[in-house]
Amino acid sequence: MYLPDKFCDEMKRILGDEYEDYLASMDASRKYGLRVNTAKISVEDFLKITPFELTPIPYISNGFYYDEKEQPSKHPYYFAGLYYLQDPSAMTPASRLPVEEGDVVLDLCAAPGGKATELGAKLHGTGLLIANDISSKRAKALLKNIELFGVENSFIVTEYPAKLVEYFTGFFDKILIDAPCSGEGMFRKDPAMVKAWEQNGPEFYAKLQREILEQALPMLKEGGMLLYSTCTFSPLEDEGSVQYLLSLDPSLKLVDMEGYSGFVKGNPAWIDSGNKELEKCVRMFPHKLDGEGHFLALLQKGEKAAVKKVHFSQKRKGLKGEEKKLFEEFQTQMNRTFDPERLESKNGMIYYMPEKLPDMKGLRFLRSGLFMGEMKKKRFEPSQSLAMALKREDYKKRVEFSADDEEVFRYLKGETILLQPEQIVDEGKKPGGWYLVCVDGFPLGWGKAAGMTLKNKYHQGWRLL
Structure with missing residues (x-):
């Protein structure tokens, strides 16, 4: 497939001897993923009733590869909200954010809902999920998927992060930011992304990501956790944006995530940094595992509180x-x-109405x-x-x-x-x-x-x- 020279030069720089393996992976067939909705059915029980031939995704506990010929989007179980169809690598961010029942969670760039539905499933009807996307058109797809999954404790918002800060300073236990990015990890899945990359590359998106991170960080409470992810390989957008985030608050610390043999640790040298903590970031390359490209970093703000903060709750008028x-x-x-x-x-x-919604x-x-x-x-x-x-x-x-x-x-x-x-x-x-x-x-x-x-x-x- 066609890849821009500037992109290839950068991939040669970061991959070295593995560059040819990466190129070969771009000509291989992409993998298709199915993620079980554990709020409706356990993985064990789903495997008893599924009509599909499924292979476990080794780094996702409720994820499976399937053959696209089986068309699971046409099966009644799809309409019952028993699973979500998603690129295997894209399942990783929500799986690595340790959401617990009762948490108040923000998915800041949530449409079309692949990650928000998993966050909602983890809450099991408790706490609160606020899922935001600035595009009202994309947010409609998000709303449908939230409803399909049976997530009832949600608030679907279409606002810029700067507006949300006015309402939610120090409010969230967990925040997921799957940031807008140059999409280099999706070139195989969607070749149209190459043309978009040529129009707006890593420099454009790195600036946008840092604005989003600046606005999101004040919404995370002390002891809260933030997961930042992209679907790009660009060190400027990945380790670079994480290093920028760390510079905003000295209490922020990178946290180790559950690993997998196909994951690659972050590389501070790619952004001329000496911060070894950046190695706790995770990179996913298509020549290393069955999936597309992804990057993620998990951070904690200050010390974890011994007792959870009591969030604002208000009574409603009820029906009359x-x-x-x-x-x-x-x-x-x-x-x-x-x-x-x-x-x-x-x-x-x-x-x-959710109990914890102000x-x-x-x-x-x-x-x-x-x-x-x-x-x-x-x-x-x-x-x-x-x-x-x-x-x-x-x-x-x-x-x-x-x-x-x-x-x-x-x-x-x-x-x-x-x-x-x-x-x-x-x-x-x-x-x-x-x-x-x-x-x-x-x-x-x-x-x-x-x-x-x-x-x-x-x-x-x-x-x-």
Whole structure:
């Protein structure tokens, strides 16, 4: 494939004798990755039901290689949010940021959601995930993936980092910055990146990265951890940007990450630095492992606090009058309860708000919390995002399909379904009404039954084409 001379000269400088091996890897086929959503299913259980031939990615505990011919994006399990399709190397940053339940986490450059969905899965419905992207168009894809994964404790924002600092100084336990970069590690996956590199190379992106890092660092609390990553090989954007970040706060320290034989340590000499700590950074090259190019560095700010900081929490107004009555009527069909003080109505749209979300007035955002559904005339209509956040046992009335049932594909295409008695599970007192449609026990969406006919309520924008 075509590679610019200036890029090749730099790769010869940093790779030396390995340069020819790198060139050969650029003519090899790229690898495809699948990452299991451990918030919905364990890796062990997924392997029992998967129809695909999978090979473990040795450096990702819940990641697997698959053959692109199998088309996992067309399988019902994809629509149930059981996995995310992602370049194997791109799974590494979220896997190496040690998110714990209850953490308040920021994914600063989050679209389209590959890393944010993994961070959300690690939280298991606790704490708070704020996922930001300055592009509202890209953030729409981010929102869909967050909803598909069933992440209910999220806030999807479309702001510049400088604006976020006004709201979140010293707020986050963990921050992930997968920074805009020159994309050298993606040349094999997307050759169009080469032309983009010729227009805006490492010098352009290094300046942008350092602006982002300057703005992000004040949002990290004392003892908090920040993971910086790129998909480029450029030392200016990699070790160079990390060294710049270290210069901003003397309490920042690089932290060792879980290793792998194919990883390469950072090299301070490539930026004429004598800081041996930069060797704790991790580089990923396509001639060293099965994946594309990536770089990551994990840093901690000051000493880890013995007791977690209590984040701001506020009570919501809850639902009133007719809205409260209609929602409570719907909730009689559920085996899960929602804290009424976290419910909020915005012009008839009902949201379940994260506990640790402060007042966001003035910020541009696409979604705050879990969108539960909408109040219509004398009824509550549950949302697609609510269906994805539920477990099968959370709802009393269900339609159960198997993954190889032709009816499940008809449902995903938006068609009306004529039900069979063995497909219906009804713990409720009244037949009919809203049913949670599941595939092998995992929710897909809603349907509304009248007799044995199921009117399709699957989200129109998500339907299988």
